[in-house]
Amino acid sequence: MSTADAHEMTCKELVELVTDYLENALPPAARTRFDEHLAACPFCTTYVEQMRQTVKALGSLPEASIPPAALDALLGHFRKWR
Amino acid sequence: MTTPIVNNDIAVDEARLLTALRERDEAAFVSLVRRYHGPLLRLAMVYAGSRSVAEEIVQETWLGVLQGIDRFEGRASFKTWLFRILVNRAKTRSERESRTVPFSALAASETAGDEPAVSPDRFLGADHPDWPNHWCAPPTDWGASPDQLLLSKEARERIGGVIAGLPPAQRQVITLRDIEGWSAEEVCNALDVSETNQRVLLHRARSRVRGALEHYFGRE
Numbered sequence: 001m002s003t004a005d006a007h008e009m010t011c012k013e014l015v016e017l018v019t020d021y022l023e024n025a026l027p028p029a030a031r032t033r034f035d036e037h038l039a040a041c042p043f044c045t046t047y048v049e050q051m052r053q054t055v056k057a058l059g060s061l062p063e064a065s066i067p068p069a070a071l072d073a074l075l076g077h078f079r080k081w082r
Numbered sequence: 083m084t085t086p087i088v089n090n091d092i093a094v095d096e097a098r099l100l101t102a103l104r105e106r107d108e109a110a111f112v113s114l115v116r117r118y119h120g121p122l123l124r125l126a127m128v129y130a131g132s133r134s135v136a137e138e139i140v141q142e143t144w145l146g147v148l149q150g151i152d153r154f155e156g157r158a159s160f161k162t163w164l165f166r167i168l169v170n171r172a173k174t175r176s177e178r179e180s181r182t183v184p185f186s187a188l189a190a191s192e193t194a195g196d197e198p199a200v201s202p203d204r205f206l207g208a209d210h211p212d213w214p215n216h217w218c219a220p221p222t223d224w225g226a227s228p229d230q231l232l233l234s235k236e237a238r239e240r241i242g243g244v245i246a247g248l249p250p251a252q253r254q255v256i257t258l259r260d261i262e263g264w265s266a267e268e269v270c271n272a273l274d275v276s277e278t279n280q281r282v283l284l285h286r287a288r289s290r291v292r293g294a295l296e297h298y299f300g301r302e
Contacts, residue, residue: 010205010215010216011205011215011216011217011220012200012202012205012215012216013215015198015199015200015289016198016199016285018199018285019281019284019285019288019289020281020285023266023284025277025281041216043220043221044217046220046221046222046223047220047221049223050295050296051288053226053227053231053295054288054291054292054295055260055288057232057295058241058245058256058261058291059260059261060232061232061238061242062238063119064119064120064124065119065120066116067137070137070140070141071115073141074115074144075108075111075112077145077148078108078148081149082106082108
């Protein structure tokens with residue numbers, strides 16, 4: 001076995017490919033190398049999990065509510081329109 | 083006696099609100115305004131350079147609704163119709179204000195060059211004998227689920243601040259994709275950006291937000 005397999009993915013490479021991986025945009029060979037690295041690297045597993053958590057957290061942000069002044073202005077228009 | 087409204091009755095409820103709006107019912111108008119304010123404001127932020135301009139676009143959108151509601155036939159859903167009004171208003175406005183930088187120019191400058199997802203000093207050197215380019219300061223488990231992460235108002239404000247501070251094209255892509263839940267294809271069409279650039283912008287934006295959350299939730 002050679003000491004540094006040229007095809008083995010490094011952690012530094014992996015963090016740049018996470019989005020392609022999550023979007024299913026990695027070519028099959030790269031996806032395999034990504035999965036092989038993950039299987040052996042708990043740190044990158046945590047990293048990928050944090051990226052997933054980030055996406056989910058963004059999806060659960062609460063809605064902004066309308067400022068009272070803006071609602072009043074709209075009601076003014078509504079009453080003229082009515 | 084009225085029937086309580088449950089989630090899957092939203093479409094029925096909306097049809098009822100639209101009928102009431104056509105009959106000039108003020109309460110129905112207020113319900114619709116409240117229901118859609120958040121999504122409209124975020125969509126407006128995609129086109130506007132500032133929150134105040136975005137709020138003006140949302141206001142103009144509702145005026146468009148009032149002008150058009152009697153002609154709205156319900157072939158498209160109300161939401162689709164509403165968002166289309168907003169996009170048209172936003173585009174008319176940005177054509178008027180010639181200083182607006184086109185998205186393609188923003189995307190080109192924000193996808194150029196290197197922007198590491200993680201600071202290079204968190205990895206061992208490329209010349210390390212055993213573990214070249216592997217973590218030397220690895221991420222540690224946050225030990226919380228995403229909704230727990232955002233339980234506190236402070237955390238939500240923090241993440242809102244991070245999004246607001248992103249370069250504009252990154253902000254637009256992550257807002258539509260991850261906050262609004264649009265598909266990659268929808269975002270590419272709306273912003274007229276290639277799939278590859280959409281993904282690069284999304285990657286850079288998500289990496290920055292993850293970094294900010296890591297900083298906030300404590301790395302060490």
